[in-house]
Structure formats: structure tokens, C-alpha cells
Amino acid sequence: MCGIAGIFHTEGQKPVDPDRVRLMCDAIAHRGPDGEGVWTAPGVGLGHRRLSIIDLAGSPQPMASVEQDAIIVFNGEIYNFMDLRAELQALGAKFRTDGDTEVILQAWRHWGTDCLKRLHGMFAFALYDLRQRTLLLARDRLGVKPLFSARLTDGSIIFGSELKALLAHPAFRYEIDPLAIEDYLAWGYVPDHRSILKGVEKLPAGHYQLLRHDAPALAPVQWWDVSFADRAKGNADDLGAHLLHHMREAVTSRMLADVPLGAFLSGGVDSSSVVALMAEASTSPVKTCSIGFDVAALDETAYADKIAAQFRTQHWKRTVSPDDFSLVDRLAGMFDEPFADASALPTFRVCELAREHVTVALSGDGADEAFAGYRRQTFQHREEQVRRLLPSALRGPVFGTLGKLWPKADWAPRPLRAKSTLLSLATSGEEGYARSLAVTSPELRARLYSPDFRRLRGDYRAEQPFVDLMRNAPARSGLDRAQYADLKFYLPGDILTKVDRTSMAVSLEAREPLLDHRLIEFGASLPENLRVRGNTGKWLVKNTMRRYLPEDVLFRPKMGFVTPIAQWLRGPLADEARGLASSGALARTGWFDAAQIDAVAEAHIAGRMDHSRLIWQLLMLRKSLDRLG
Known part of the structure; x- marks a missing residue:
């Protein structure tokens, strides 16, 4: 895991000041404390901060190909690099190192942008081809690793793993984008289609961009997407066997490292499943880390302890106390953009604890999005059944009126909190799901804004890009569309941003096996009744993991990290x-x-x-x- 930064001049012969690239890299030194490097040529400069994980001494960056015709800076891990290396050697490729970085260089030389489809892993990289004088910027399928860019007033383009790398460039001038405030108030984070700063762009997940000197910048190109349009055939036992195969492959492929490796263990289904499969594949005790709270109603460590004991892990835990609010300023510095997911605090604490014992930690993130594990997805599935029974001409007036009259009762037992459900049923499935995911409603935001800001915002509403994403999804049902939006919008904007920034803040590499793209694609093909059954979401995952995990871990109410x-x-x-x-x-x-x-x-x-x-x-x-x- 590493940090990358660079400068690309649209005027091809303009020199790049290496000190400016170095400044940008220094701003993200926490992402790579083990090494640094800068390479420049006319029109381009690449910088790197390294956290050594594989081939500890042999893969410094920026790295040149054996042929000296391509240079790369790379953040991430390619889990199938040894298979690709063998395939490329059969095609005549030469290698000087034992790591995954050089494999990307040779894959580019042999397959061009098609190489991206062959890479299994998490990555953001910048690769400069000296023959074509072209810069390739690329981001992994799900957006595990980030990549920011901006155009300066002189036409040059700067990029980096975090916004703070761009802010370190002395010629970067910026102002706050008011539309990002609307987005942030709706979602609690600034989604990937926008940045808090005007002119800053985030390369979308599953996209690449080619930059050429003395030519207009080409728009990002989507090279991967997930489709919910097709359904797998087979009974629950057969599909469960396929699921377990994919999960085992995903976990074992991410256990390759030349440094100490462990796992986060919350005691929930997903992290417990990862630990169970790690224990199955490992010849030594798995190292696990948990965070608890000294507020009993929020504490899950008893379940984590149970799993740690069952699989005989080497287990460490720490309690987050109410005075951890002192981290608020530090959290703001980690994220650069405003970020209001309060679970970032315990996530940072568990990363901090893990870094005391390991350099790589596997997490359970991704299964809820891929297999319908969120309560809101189960509600959406039910609401869509109601929508199919009642025409919109009836639903709108009836449920809309009831929703406006029903009191907001966050304190009440769950069955009495009907206001949001009624308002959701009054609208389309896409609009209803956007409302269920939003932190603040459009009505509340309108009350909070001043008249001046309402003029700045104009007709834009934060929910519209989300609704459009759902409506255009390659999907067959409302549940499909909800999961697609979670994978494409919520996952990179919130969950993966949280894990990347908090882990990198302590120089820890976090790996997400349940986001293996083959597992995600398999989950998208499952019939709805194997994702949601009755009140149970993520049904096939839970049913399949019964052979490993106790019932009270599999079927207890989901908590997540709360503070x-x-x-x-x-x-x-x-x-x-x-x-x-x-x-x-x-x-x-x-x-x-x-x-x-x-x-x-x-x-x-x-x-x-x-x-x-x-x-x-x-x-x-x-x-x-x-x-x-």
C-alpha cells in the first residue's frame, strides 16, 4: 500500500520541477513511510511513497520497465500477479523484480488498456509510456483505492492519492464548491462525482483516463461494471457451494504478504466469516483485533471474543471511551473533505490497534452491498412489493399525506417509526431509496440553508444523481437497483473512503476480500430469495456460513460500528x-x-x-x- 502523486504538462516539452512532486508526496508520507522516489522527464513527473508489503527490498518506485519505455507509480495490490507473470513470461516478457508492480508494466506493454481486466486486486496507478508519450491513470473496479486530480491555471494536471497531495502544490488555487455542500448535507460525505473543491475530480471506480501532451484531455472511460440483469440457476445448496468457493479464493488470495498479516474482527457475520476462512487456510493462529465501547448497549466485543476463542486466534482488543471525541480534529485532517460517518472513529482506533501487531489487515467490508445485508435493502424489497400492488396515482396522495402528518419519532419502538416509510412509499422506488439512505431530507436541508445558499444551489438536488444511477442500472428489480447504487455510490463514497483514510493514517494496509470482483459478480446474479428471505438479508451468506459460525453471530440484529x-x-x-x-x-x-x-x-x-x-x-x-x- 502506498501513496502516489504527479504532474502532467499538456505542453509536452515543459519541464517538471521535481521538488514540487516531492512536496506533494511529503503531504501523504503516512501512506508510505518505507521509501520514496521521484522521476521526471519533459512534460511529466511521478512521485511515490512506499509501504513495503511484497518484495520488500526489490520493488522501489517509480519503477521503469526492463525496456526503459514505461514508468509506473502504483498504490495497491494485485493478487493474481504470479499467474500474470507466468503468462507474460510465456509471451517473452522479462522481469527484474519479484513483486506485482513490474507485472503491471509488462501487462500494459503487451495488452494496453485491456490489461486492466486481467488485474485482480485493489489499485490506483499512473503509468507513463515514453513511446506514446501518454499517461494512463487507472482505478480498481470497486474504488478501494482513491485518485484525485485537478487542472492548474497553466493547463497542467496534478494528481494524487489524497486531496492533501494536491493542496501541497504551490500553484493550486481553489474554492469551495457549494454543490458539494448540498451533497455532503444529504449523504454525510462528498460522493465520487464531486469534490469539496471546485475543479478537483475523483477518477470514478472502474475507470481509466488517458492523457496526451498537446491534446485535449480525454474523458474517463469505464472499463468495468457489475450487472444484476442475469440470474444464476441452481438450488440453494449448489449456489451456496459456489459462494463458499468464491469466498475461500478471495480470502486466501489476500493472505499473501511478506509482512505480518491479521484481520479486523467485530463479531459480525462478515468479519467472522473472513476470520473463519483465514483460520481454515492458515497453519498458524490468525491475528485478530477488535474495538469495543464502554457503553454496554453499543459493545459487541463478547461476540468477537467468542469467534476468537472458537478459531483460537491471537486476539487483541481495546475499548473506546466517551472521551475519544478528542480525535475529532485529527479525523478532519485525515479526510480533507468533510466526512460525517461517526464510525470513522472506532475504525481508526481498530486500525491503530492492528498496526501495533501487523502491517496488513483483512476486513469484512463489501458483503452487505453485494448480498443485501442492510436493513434498508430489506425494506426496499418489501416496499417495492407494495408499489407493484398500488398505482402511483393512489400511492402519492395517500402515503404522502400520511407521511406528512405522521410525527417523527426516532425515540419510539421501530414499528412506530413509520414516517420515513410512508414518505418513501409516496414516491418511486428510486426516490424512496434515496430518501432512506440520506442523512438529511430535502425538506430539512431547505430549512437549514440561507436564501443566498438556496440561490447558489439553484435547481440541483443531491438525490438526483443517485436516482439517475438507480434508474439506469443494469438490473431487473428494485432490490437489484438498490444494491447497484450501494455498490457504485455509497461504497466508494463512504465505506471505502473511511477504511482507506483511517488505515493509511497509521500506515496499515487494509484488504477487503469480500470485494473480490468475482464474488461481487456472483452475488449480483443470485435470485432475490437467496439474498432476502423474510426479514433476513444476506440469506445465502448466512446459510452457507452455518458450518463455521454459531447461530447467535449469524442471525442477531446488525449493529455495525456505532459511537x-x-x-x-x-x-x-x-x-x-x-x-x-x-x-x-x-x-x-x-x-x-x-x-x-x-x-x-x-x-x-x-x-x-x-x-x-x-x-x-x-x-x-x-x-x-x-x-x-
Whole structure:
């Protein structure tokens, strides 16, 4: 795992200052503390920070091909590189190293951009071909590894693994994009189709871009997509056997490393499944790490302990206490863009714990998106059945009216929290699912914005790109479309951003075996009743893992990483909540109605309402804006 950065001049003979590339790399030194390098030629400069994982001494970067006609900087891991190496050697390719980086160089030389389809793994890389004087920027299928870019006023293009690499370039000038504020308030993160800064772009997952000197920049090209359009045939036992085969291959392929390797273990289905398959494949005890809370209702460590004992892992755990809110400023610095998923805090803590014992950790991320493990997906499946029974002309007036009249009751037992369901049923499946995933509703955002910001926002609504993505999905059902949007929008924007930044902050490589693209494609082909059955999501995964895991791990209610932010915002962070509208960069923007924010904060602090997610969003936004200046 590493960090990359670079400069590409559209005027092909213009020299690149290596010190500027070095500055950009220094800004992301945490991603690669084991080595550094800069290479420049007329019109291009590439920089690299290395975290050594495979071929520890033999694969420094930037790396040139044996033929000296291509140079690469690469962030990630190619898990099938040994098979590709053998195939390329049969075609006459020569190698000087034992790692995966040189395999990408030779794959490019032999197969061009088609090489991307042969790479199994997580990656973002920049490869400069001296013969064609072309720069290839590429990102893996699911977007595990990030890549940011921006065009400077002189026409040159800068790029890097994190936004802070771009910010380190002395000629980079920026301003906040107000549409990103609308996106962030809706989702709790800035999705991949936008950046917090105008002019900054994120290469979309499963895309590549070719840049040529003295030619207009070509738009990114999609080289991979997942389709839910076809259905696998077979009974549950047969398809379960295929599933287990894919899961075993995904886990074992990610256990290759020349450094200590372990796993995150929350005690949930996904991380427990990964640990079970690691234990099956390993001749030595698996190293596992867990984080718990000193708030009993939020703590899952008893389940993690149970799995650790069952598979005899070498297990470490740590408790996150309520005073961990002191990490808020550090979190803002990790993400550069505002990021309000509060589970980033325990994710950082478990990465920190893991780094004390290993350099690589396997996680359970991805199965919920691929196999319908989220409660919202199960609800969407049911709601779509209702939509099919009732015409929209009836649903809109009836459910819309009921939804507006029904009180918002976050404190009530789940069956009484019907407001969001009623409002969802009043709309299309795509609009309803967007509403279920959004952190703040369009109505609430409208109340929070000042008149000036509403003018800046214009007709744009954050939900529209998400709705369009669902409507255009290669899919057959509402559940398909929901999962497709989760994989393409929510996963790279929230989950993978969280894991990448928190792991890289402590120089830890996180690997996601359940995001193996073959496993994802298999999950997309499953009949709906093998994904959702009754009230149970991710049914085939749970049924298949019965041979490994106890029932109380497989079928207990999903918790995920949660934090006691509601209590923090009524206690040690209450003053921060009260000052949101009147201090710092947030207040200076003039984008928000200060009286509305004050009312939200006071209602929460007094315990009349739970506005913790919204206040946390605004708090993280303020801290990000303060850092950007």
C-alpha cells in the first residue's frame, strides 16, 4: 500500500520541477513511510511513497520497465500477479523484480488498456509510456483505492492519492464548491462525482483516463461494471457451494504478504466469516483485533471474543471511551473533505490497534452491498412489493399525506417509526431509496440553508444523481437497483473512503476480500430469495456460513460500528454544538440559517430530540472548512 502523486504538462516539452512532486508526496508520507522516489522527464513527473508489503527490498518506485519505455507509480495490490507473470513470461516478457508492480508494466506493454481486466486486486496507478508519450491513470473496479486530480491555471494536471497531495502544490488555487455542500448535507460525505473543491475530480471506480501532451484531455472511460440483469440457476445448496468457493479464493488470495498479516474482527457475520476462512487456510493462529465501547448497549466485543476463542486466534482488543471525541480534529485532517460517518472513529482506533501487531489487515467490508445485508435493502424489497400492488396515482396522495402528518419519532419502538416509510412509499422506488439512505431530507436541508445558499444551489438536488444511477442500472428489480447504487455510490463514497483514510493514517494496509470482483459478480446474479428471505438479508451468506459460525453471530440484529455521539453532543461537545452557527468558517460562509442551527442544537442538548447525526455533520463540516481556510 502506498501513496502516489504527479504532474502532467499538456505542453509536452515543459519541464517538471521535481521538488514540487516531492512536496506533494511529503503531504501523504503516512501512506508510505518505507521509501520514496521521484522521476521526471519533459512534460511529466511521478512521485511515490512506499509501504513495503511484497518484495520488500526489490520493488522501489517509480519503477521503469526492463525496456526503459514505461514508468509506473502504483498504490495497491494485485493478487493474481504470479499467474500474470507466468503468462507474460510465456509471451517473452522479462522481469527484474519479484513483486506485482513490474507485472503491471509488462501487462500494459503487451495488452494496453485491456490489461486492466486481467488485474485482480485493489489499485490506483499512473503509468507513463515514453513511446506514446501518454499517461494512463487507472482505478480498481470497486474504488478501494482513491485518485484525485485537478487542472492548474497553466493547463497542467496534478494528481494524487489524497486531496492533501494536491493542496501541497504551490500553484493550486481553489474554492469551495457549494454543490458539494448540498451533497455532503444529504449523504454525510462528498460522493465520487464531486469534490469539496471546485475543479478537483475523483477518477470514478472502474475507470481509466488517458492523457496526451498537446491534446485535449480525454474523458474517463469505464472499463468495468457489475450487472444484476442475469440470474444464476441452481438450488440453494449448489449456489451456496459456489459462494463458499468464491469466498475461500478471495480470502486466501489476500493472505499473501511478506509482512505480518491479521484481520479486523467485530463479531459480525462478515468479519467472522473472513476470520473463519483465514483460520481454515492458515497453519498458524490468525491475528485478530477488535474495538469495543464502554457503553454496554453499543459493545459487541463478547461476540468477537467468542469467534476468537472458537478459531483460537491471537486476539487483541481495546475499548473506546466517551472521551475519544478528542480525535475529532485529527479525523478532519485525515479526510480533507468533510466526512460525517461517526464510525470513522472506532475504525481508526481498530486500525491503530492492528498496526501495533501487523502491517496488513483483512476486513469484512463489501458483503452487505453485494448480498443485501442492510436493513434498508430489506425494506426496499418489501416496499417495492407494495408499489407493484398500488398505482402511483393512489400511492402519492395517500402515503404522502400520511407521511406528512405522521410525527417523527426516532425515540419510539421501530414499528412506530413509520414516517420515513410512508414518505418513501409516496414516491418511486428510486426516490424512496434515496430518501432512506440520506442523512438529511430535502425538506430539512431547505430549512437549514440561507436564501443566498438556496440561490447558489439553484435547481440541483443531491438525490438526483443517485436516482439517475438507480434508474439506469443494469438490473431487473428494485432490490437489484438498490444494491447497484450501494455498490457504485455509497461504497466508494463512504465505506471505502473511511477504511482507506483511517488505515493509511497509521500506515496499515487494509484488504477487503469480500470485494473480490468475482464474488461481487456472483452475488449480483443470485435470485432475490437467496439474498432476502423474510426479514433476513444476506440469506445465502448466512446459510452457507452455518458450518463455521454459531447461530447467535449469524442471525442477531446488525449493529455495525456505532459511537455515543448523541451523548457527547449533550455533554463534553455541547459547547461545540452551540457554537456551530456563530463561529469558524461555517459561520463566515453565510450559507446557513443561524437561528435554525441554534434551535437544532438546543433541542438536542435539552434531550427533546435526537439531532446527533445532523449536528455531527455540521461539526465535521466546520472543522473541514476551518482547515481549508
